[in-house]
Amino acid sequence: MASNELSSSVKIAAPPRELEREPLVLNNRPLGWISNQIVGIIEGKTPRWWWITFVISALVMLLCPIYIGYLITTGVGVWGLNSPIAWGWAIVNFVFWIGIGHAGTLISAVLFLLRQKWGTSINRAAEAMTIFAVMCAGIFPGIHVGRIWFAWWLFPLPNSNGPIWPQFRSPLLWDVFAVSTYFTVSLLFWYMGLIPDLATIRDRCKNFLGKFFYGLFSLGWTGSNRHWSNYEKAYLLLAGLSTPLVLSVHSIVSFDFAVSQVPGWHTTIFPPYFVAGAIFSGFGMVLTLMIPLRSIFKLHDLLTVRHIELMCKVTLATGTIVGYAYGMEFFIAWYGGNPYEAYCFQNRAFGPYWWAYWIMISCNVITPQFFWFKKLRTNVVLVWILSIFVNIGMWFERFVIVVTSLHRDYIPANWSYYSPTKVDVLTFVGTFGLFMVLFLLFIRFLPLIAISEVKGVTDYADPHHPRGGAKGGHH
Amino acid sequence: MSSESPQSSKPSLDLAKYANLPNQLIVGGAIGLLIGFFAWREQFLYSYLTAFMFFLSLVLGGLFLVLLHHLFDSQWLVPIRRICEHFAGLAPILGVLGLPVILIFAKSIYPWMAIEDPHSDHALHVKYALFNPTAFWVVSIALFVVWTWLANRLRKHSLAQDETGAATHTQAMRKYAAGGIVLFAFTLTLGVIYWMKSLEHQWFSTMYGVYYFAGSVWTTLATMYVLTALLQRTGHLAPVVRDSTFKDIGTLFFAFTVFYAYIHFSQYFLIWNAAIPEETFWYVKRENGIWWYLGMLIIFGHFFVPFLTMLRIDVKKKLTIMAPLAGWAWLMHYVDMTFNIKPVIDPEGHGISLSGMIQSIASMAFIGGFLAKFFLKSFITHAPFPQRDPRIAETMGVYVELESEAQAQTKSAKA
Numbered sequence: 001m002a003s004n005e006l007s008s009s010v011k012i013a014a015p016p017r018e019l020e021r022e023p024l025v026l027n028n029r030p031l032g033w034i035s036n037q038i039v040g041i042i043e044g045k046t047p048r049w050w051w052i053t054f055v056i057s058a059l060v061m062l063l064c065p066i067y068i069g070y071l072i073t074t075g076v077g078v079w080g081l082n083s084p085i086a087w088g089w090a091i092v093n094f095v096f097w098i099g100i101g102h103a104g105t106l107i108s109a110v111l112f113l114l115r116q117k118w119g120t121s122i123n124r125a126a127e128a129m130t131i132f133a134v135m136c137a138g139i140f141p142g143i144h145v146g147r148i149w150f151a152w153w154l155f156p157l158p159n160s161n162g163p164i165w166p167q168f169r170s171p172l173l174w175d176v177f178a179v180s181t182y183f184t185v186s187l188l189f190w191y192m193g194l195i196p197d198l199a200t201i202r203d204r205c206k207n208f209l210g211k212f213f214y215g216l217f218s219l220g221w222t223g224s225n226r227h228w229s230n231y232e233k234a235y236l237l238l239a240g241l242s243t244p245l246v247l248s249v250h251s252i253v254s255f256d257f258a259v260s261q262v263p264g265w266h267t268t269i270f271p272p273y274f275v276a277g278a279i280f281s282g283f284g285m286v287l288t289l290m291i292p293l294r295s296i297f298k299l300h301d302l303l304t305v306r307h308i309e310l311m312c313k314v315t316l317a318t319g320t321i322v323g324y325a326y327g328m329e330f331f332i333a334w335y336g337g338n339p340y341e342a343y344c345f346q347n348r349a350f351g352p353y354w355w356a357y358w359i360m361i362s363c364n365v366i367t368p369q370f371f372w373f374k375k376l377r378t379n380v381v382l383v384w385i386l387s388i389f390v391n392i393g394m395w396f397e398r399f400v401i402v403v404t405s406l407h408r409d410y411i412p413a414n415w416s417y418y419s420p421t422k423v424d425v426l427t428f429v430g431t432f433g434l435f436m437v438l439f440l441l442f443i444r445f446l447p448l449i450a451i452s453e454v455k456g457v458t459d460y461a462d463p464h465h466p467r468g469g470a471k472g473g474h475h
Numbered sequence: 476m477s478s479e480s481p482q483s484s485k486p487s488l489d490l491a492k493y494a495n496l497p498n499q500l501i502v503g504g505a506i507g508l509l510i511g512f513f514a515w516r517e518q519f520l521y522s523y524l525t526a527f528m529f530f531l532s533l534v535l536g537g538l539f540l541v542l543l544h545h546l547f548d549s550q551w552l553v554p555i556r557r558i559c560e561h562f563a564g565l566a567p568i569l570g571v572l573g574l575p576v577i578l579i580f581a582k583s584i585y586p587w588m589a590i591e592d593p594h595s596d597h598a599l600h601v602k603y604a605l606f607n608p609t610a611f612w613v614v615s616i617a618l619f620v621v622w623t624w625l626a627n628r629l630r631k632h633s634l635a636q637d638e639t640g641a642a643t644h645t646q647a648m649r650k651y652a653a654g655g656i657v658l659f660a661f662t663l664t665l666g667v668i669y670w671m672k673s674l675e676h677q678w679f680s681t682m683y684g685v686y687y688f689a690g691s692v693w694t695t696l697a698t699m700y701v702l703t704a705l706l707q708r709t710g711h712l713a714p715v716v717r718d719s720t721f722k723d724i725g726t727l728f729f730a731f732t733v734f735y736a737y738i739h740f741s742q743y744f745l746i747w748n749a750a751i752p753e754e755t756f757w758y759v760k761r762e763n764g765i766w767w768y769l770g771m772l773i774i775f776g777h778f779f780v781p782f783l784t785m786l787r788i789d790v791k792k793k794l795t796i797m798a799p800l801a802g803w804a805w806l807m808h809y810v811d812m813t814f815n816i817k818p819v820i821d822p823e824g825h826g827i828s829l830s831g832m833i834q835s836i837a838s839m840a841f842i843g844g845f846l847a848k849f850f851l852k853s854f855i856t857h858a859p860f861p862q863r864d865p866r867i868a869e870t871m872g873v874y875v876e877l878e879s880e881a882q883a884q885t886k887s888a889k890a
Contacts, residue, residue, distance in 0.1 A: 013640070268682035
């Protein structure tokens with residue numbers, strides 16, 4: 001018991017210098033500086049780069065109405081679909097965008113519930129990204145129904161046509177509910193988090209229109225104790241509500257494939273594997289967007305290298321989980337002894353779409369492994385480049401899943417090869433334009449970083465810290 | 476720059492009178508098993524395997540929590556990290572207790588081992604490279620060697636840090652954890668495939684490794700909760716355990732309640748929905764007789780009961796609720812292991828036999844007694860919690876001036 005005597009008291013010491021945590025706001029920036037820095041982006045003159053990017057994005061976005069209009073007036077034959085590949089880029093793009101839309105609510109809700117304070121610097125932009133990505137995703141199922149004027153059949157609306165109801169047993173219908181619920185709650189969560197910051201902008205606004213609109217949307221926020229108390233409760237409840245939604249959306253998207261009997265699709269690990277992949281791609285996109293903005297708006301003290309490192313670690317963890325799932329699928333295809341399943345996976349890796357498979361493996365499994373090394377995680381330019389590979393890899397993952405399982409089905413006489421048409425490609429490019437237009441409007445008119453939340457993680461908000469008002473060494 | 480915590484308190488619980496309990500469990504269990512060995516060989520073997528898989532969950536769950544702590548650079552796990560390290564350190568003991576029985580009687584336990592011509596059975600033929608007696612022996616032993624090595628490396632550095640407080644130990648543990656988590660995922664999956672899934676070698680599910688992992692960590696967290704409360708009351712953990720420690724363990728316990736349900740539901744649902752006979756037979760068998768009731772018990776007892784109980788934040792800090800819930804979690808995990816293993820010998824689900832009950836209790840007592848004995852031995856010979864963990868100030872929720880802050884102040888004073 002000799003050594004247990006050590007425990008009668010605990011020696012509380014500061015960590016060794018090399019293990020100290022970097023603060024989440026660097027250089028002891030005061031609270032006023034944080035407001036100025038973030039609101040300054042909105043209050044300042046619209047930069048030239050913003051206009052250039054906005055115009056280009058808007059022009060790219062025009063591809064969407066042009067090619068969707070062409071699709072509607074001509075029919076889905078303008079896509080590269082054929083028999084047996086009845087699902088092509090549209091579904092790939094849908095899953096890709098939904099995946100991107102995972103990081104925002106995950107950062108806000110899950111990191112909040114896990115008391116991970118570092119989420120505060122990135123949650124606002126990530127949530128905005130989520131909402132815009134889900135909007136882009138929503139386009140594809142809508143236009144995939146072929147006769148778009150019947151898209152309302154997706155919803156179980158009372159009708160006199162028989163009546164005709166959607167197939168409630170189909171995960172495609174569950175998608176409608178899951179995605180629309182996720183979108184609604186994410187929007188609500190995002191907007192609610194914005195309220196204190198909108199009030200900050202309102203109070204600083206000098207022009208009438210700004211004062212009116214920011215005032216209108218800040219819902220009479222005064223920052224009173226009662227307001228904050230209600231706000232915190234609502235935030236916690238919405239975080240609790242959003243967390244299962246984050247998991248459910250991509251699980252249900254995975255059911256689109258996994259409930260079938262198609263080799264390569266029917267595998268029990270699909271739900272958590274899809275969720276991990278979605279978080280992986282979401283964080284990839286957050287890094288891609290936030291790293292340039294950090295430089296442009298000089299947010300280095302608010303969006304620190306520590307934030308980037310932590311995002312890299314999440315990317316590494318989820319990328320490795322995805323790698324485990326890829327390995328497990330291959331292993332069980334061999335283990336199960338089903339020749340169709342085994343062939344499907346051999347075909348993925350060595351068949352006509354081998355290039356897509358190996359791009360997926362390289363980007364999603366190999367790329368994040370670089371993040372094991374601190375030296376690479378702290379090289380911001382390199383991280384940005386690797387994050388683009390993550391985005392590319394996750395698009396290819398969906399392509400591999402959708403196309404390789406379909407193009408060689410049970411009957412060899414049906415085997416075919418799928419190539420996208422110009423309409424497929426340009427519609428997808430158009431959604432990037434839409435996404436960028438919305439994101440640019442967001443950074444121009446709304447606070448890019450959650451002002452009140454970032455202030456809450458500074459030393460000034462810590463009652464135990466001398467800068468937070470505590471007297472003496474420790475309390 | 477350092478100080479003594481004011482939280483040291485007088486122990487309110489003395490467990491000395493239970494010191495002999497592990498020995499009693501071992502002896503009682505051994506007698507029961509001896510009877511079973513001669514009288515009910517089949518029940519003996521399968522109950523022993525069930526207990527082995529149950530306790531493997533605790534060992535691997537402990538190892539996972541240690542890895543988690545280092546990978547996330549977390550602070551809330553500091554008070555219980557040493558217990559987790561000791562749990563992980565039980566790997567060689569469990570290996571010695573379990574492997575001889577599993578390996579020597581493998582032919583009686585695993586139907587695939589008894590197939591004379593493995594190439595006459597398609598499901599066995601395709602995976603003969605993995606499913607042959609030599610591979611089974613070699614891999615089984617190798618898995619325990621890996622877990623023992625990893626657990627020992629982590630504990631060695633942890634104990635060394637008690638003496639020196641050097642940052643190099645934390646850095647080394649992080650490196651072991653980084654490689655260790657990959658090894659952990661790979662070895663856990665292989666272990667559960669070999670020892671549990673291979674009981675019905677025709678069946679397959681890509682989720683199975685994750686499923687066992689989810690249940691394992693869930694049970695470990697329940698165990699940690701009760702152990703933390705006990706050791707706080709004995710005074711061993713009193714200086715470091717705070718209300719938030721219980722809340723944090725409870726929160727993760729709650730999260731894993733949901734995670735396990737999510738994983739098991741997904742596995743069941745996808746198999747049920749696709750309705751492919753080569754997969755459904757596994758669950759169809761488990762709808763017979765008593766297995767149907769156990770399945771219902773898993774749905775309600777493994778998920779709904781703990782989920783609804785822990786939904787409120789304040790419940791996670793109430794030992795009067797959490798301790799019975801942890802006991803319930805042990806029962807549920809045992810039911811889960813039974814649900815996986817025992818239908819092999821009772822496909823019709825005839826019911827719980829007296830021999831089965833005796834063997835189940837005896838196996839749990841025997842292996843549990845041994846593990847408890849070695850755990851206590853490790854626990855009392857080392858400090859009960861990491862003495863100089865770099866995150867101790869954060870754990871205690873106090874501010875301690877950082878070296879960098881002191882340097883900055885000195886600099887500004889000079890200027």
